[in-house]
Structure formats: C-alpha cells, structure tokens
Amino acid sequence: MDEREAALVFLMTDGVGATRSERLRRRWGSYARALGAVERGASGLSQALRRAVLQALRDRVWERQLAMADAAGDRFVQFGSPEYPELLTEVFRPPVGLFVNGDGLRARRVALAIVGSRAATPRGKLFARELAAALASVGLVIVSGLARGIDTAAHEGALDAEGRTVAVLGSGLDRIYPRENAGLASCIAGSGAVVTEFPYGTEPRSEHFPMRNRIVAGLAAGVLVVEAAERSGALITASIALEEGREVFAVPGAPDDPGSRGPNSLIRAGAKLVETASDVLEELEPAWGPLRDRGHEGAGVAGVRRQGGGDAPRTVEGVLDRTARTAEQIAAMVGTSVRDVLERLIELELAGVALAWPGGRYTRRQTTRCAHTPGEEIR
Numbered sequence: 001m002d003e004r005e006a007a008l009v010f011l012m013t014d015g016v017g018a019t020r021s022e023r024l025r026r027r028w029g030s031y032a033r034a035l036g037a038v039e040r041g042a043s044g045l046s047q048a049l050r051r052a053v054l055q056a057l058r059d060r061v062w063e064r065q066l067a068m069a070d071a072a073g074d075r076f077v078q079f080g081s082p083e084y085p086e087l088l089t090e091v092f093r094p095p096v097g098l099f100v101n102g103d104g105l106r107a108r109r110v111a112l113a114i115v116g117s118r119a120a121t122p123r124g125k126l127f128a129r130e131l132a133a134a135l136a137s138v139g140l141v142i143v144s145g146l147a148r149g150i151d152t153a154a155h156e157g158a159l160d161a162e163g164r165t166v167a168v169l170g171s172g173l174d175r176i177y178p179r180e181n182a183g184l185a186s187c188i189a190g191s192g193a194v195v196t197e198f199p200y201g202t203e204p205r206s207e208h209f210p211m212r213n214r215i216v217a218g219l220a221a222g223v224l225v226v227e228a229a230e231r232s233g234a235l236i237t238a239s240i241a242l243e244e245g246r247e248v249f250a251v252p253g254a255p256d257d258p259g260s261r262g263p264n265s266l267i268r269a270g271a272k273l274v275e276t277a278s279d280v281l282e283e284l285e286p287a288w289g290p291l292r293d294r295g296h297e298g299a300g301v302a303g304v305r306r307q308g309g310g311d312a313p314r315t316v317e318g319v320l321d322r323t324a325r326t327a328e329q330i331a332a333m334v335g336t337s338v339r340d341v342l343e344r345l346i347e348l349e350l351a352g353v354a355l356a357w358p359g360g361r362y363t364r365r366q367t368t369r370c371a372h373t374p375g376e377e378i379r
Contacts, residue, residue, distance in 0.1 A: 006031035007078035008062035018093040091218035095197035104193030111141035113220035116150025124227035129157035134277035136163025169196035170208035177204035213237040222247030228262030324361035
C-alpha cells in the first residue's frame with residue numbers, strides 16, 4: 001500500500017485516533033510500515049484494535065474516500081506529504097491527514113487565525129471583517145472555522161481584500177456546517193482552502209469542534225480572539241495556541257459586556273492587545289520577517305498603516321470604506337452639511353452601495369470576488 005492509503009486505514013479505524021496513529025508512525029517511520037507491523041502482530045496494539053485495523057484493511061475503506069475526493073475535485077493530504085502544512089506537524093496529536101478542497105495550503109505564507117463568538121455583535125463582526133481584510137491585503141492567510149459570527153466575518157474580510165483564507169471544518173467536506181455557509185465555503189475554496197480531518201459522510205458533532213480548533217491554531221503563527229465568552233471554543237483555540245508556542249492576540253471590550261470577558265481575560269494573562277492591524281504585524285514580524293512588503297498591497301493597506309495623504313474625497317461615496325463612520329464624521333470629511341450627507345447616504349443605501357450599522361454609522365457595502373447566498377449548496 002502507498003502511504004496515503006495506509007494513513008486512511010488508520011484514520012478510518014474506530015478507536016485508533018490521531019494519538020495512536022502518531023505513535024505508530026513515529027515508531028515505525030511511516031504509516032505503511034506501521035500497517036505492516038499490525039499485520040504481523042508486532043505493532044503493540046491491543047488485540048481488539050488490531051482486529052479493527054485488519055477489518056478496515058479487508059474492507060478497503062480507503063477506496064471509497066479517495067473515490068469521493070476524486071469525484072469532488074478534492075484530495076487527501078497525509079502527514080509527511082509535501083503539501084501537509086509544516087506548522088501543523090508541530091502540534092500535539094497532528095492529524096493523520098487532511099481532506100482538502102482548494103489550493104490554499106500550497107501557498108507557503110504566514111497565517112493568522114481569527115476566531116470568536118458565534119453570537120457576535122455587529123460591531124465585533126465589522127471589526128473582524130475590517131481587520132481580516134487589512135491583514136489579508138498584505139499577504140497573511142486568514143484561518144478560521146467557518147462558524148457563524150466572527151468566523152464568517154473573518155473569512156469574508158479576507159475575500160473582500162482578494163486575499164487567501166482557510167476554513168477548518170468539524171465535519172466532512174460533504175457536510176458543510178452551518179448550512180448557510182455552504183456558498184461561502186465554495187468561495188473560500190476558489191482562492192484558499194476548506195480542510196478537515198474528518199472523512200466524507202461525517203456529520204458535525206459537538207465533540208468534533210475542539211479537535212477542529214487544534215487545527216485552526218496549528219495552521220497559524222498566532223490566534224486573534226474577537227468577542228468570546230469566558231468558556232468558549234475561541235478560548236480553547238487560544239489555549240491551544242499558547243501550548244504550542246504561538247502568539248495570542250485579543251481585542252479588548254467593555255468590562256460589562258459578556259462577549260468581552262474572554263478577550264479581556266486573555267489580555268490580563270499576557271495576550272497582545274489589538275486595536276489595529278499594525279498591532280498584529282508588529283508582533284509577528286520579529287519572528288517571521290517583514291509582512292508588509294510582500295507585493296500584496298490592496299484595499300486593506302490603509303487599515304494597516306493608518307496613513308492619510310492626498311486630497312480629501314469630495315463625495316460621500318468617495319469617503320465610504322470599511323471604516324464605520326457617523327454622518328457627522330462624513331460631513332466633516334466631505335465639507336458639507338449633515339443633512340445633505342444623510343440624504344445621500346439613504347440614496348446610496350437604496351442603491352446597495354452603503355451599509356448602515358447600529359449607532360448611526362455607515363460603511364461601504366463590501367463585495368467579494370465570489371458573492372455567496374446564505375443557504376446555497378456547495379455541491
């Protein structure tokens with residue numbers, strides 16, 4: 001058997017798991033040699049587990065998985081493959097392999113994970129989207145878990161900036177969760193990647209998401225938390241990042257906001273406080289080198305550098321960007337009355353150009369390279 005097929009035998013055998021698979025691979029040097037040891041009875045597995053592996057081998061369990069991957073245009077990347085992410089090899093219990101849709105893992109770029117609450121506030125989602133766009137525009141890969149709320153905003157921000165983003169699932173590639181993000185997953189695969197360690201046919205289950213979170217943290221140089229409860233999946237991801245020696249970032253919030261308790265507690269524990277994209281870059285660049293001069297200067301660079309310059313825009317639509325501003329702020333920039341600005345904002349909102357946010361703030365409505373419709377099927 002080749003290494004990919006042998007890896008799938010272990011992956012598809014109940015009870016073996018990532019920990020035992022890793023031990024077998026380390027002891028014997030490869031999955032194929034470890035499988036040979038199981039056949040000879042020399043692997044050290046219990047008799048029950050040995051019988052289970054041999055049954056998976058007789059059932060040729062890998063064939064259906066590889067056939068489904070081929071039919072969908074996906075692939076299975078086992079540990080040790082050139083495409084298997086190097087950073088992921090360093091985590092505790094690295095996945096036996098990843099099912100991958102898209103080419104995003106082949107780009108060897110620095111990645112940042114952005115995670116947070118599924119029940120995020122509009123302010124939190126806007127900040128996550130703006131920050132992801134700014135960082136993606138200078139070449140960082142944005143990693144997240146495709147969940148509602150902050151995860152979705154982070155993926156969309158990267159797409160806004162025509163950057164790369166990677167979504168990690170807690171289910172099979174044919175079981176996108178949540179279903180309304182199936183179209184978003186398709187967009188992500190077009191320029192980045194959707195990945196999972198779970199075989200085709202695996203439904204999303206609560207016990208899968210902590211496993212998913214270790215991959216989110218493992219793919220990235222750092223993890224940024226935007227809005228999260230004190231006990232949440234986002235904080236689990238941050239905890240894994242700390243254990244693996246990765247950077248941890250957090251966006252502060254009001255002390256009386258339940259969604260800010262998680263990030264605030266991380267900051268008290270030593271996480272880097274983040275207010276702008278520059279805060280992230282300044283922390284990562286000493287270890288990873290310059291991240292702002294990689295030829296990816298796009299729409300988000302203004303969010304990174306916070307520089308002005310040039311003549312001020314003279315129209316309301318010229319002022320609108322990803323930064324949420326009040327009508328009063330826009331009027332000051334344009335040099336006209338608040339009443340005129342509000343009238344123009346209503347026209348732009350009806351035309352689909354402006355987007356109104358709570359607190360009387362406005363941004364330009366973002367359009368990605370691949371507009372997705374909630375509920376759209378990925379396959």
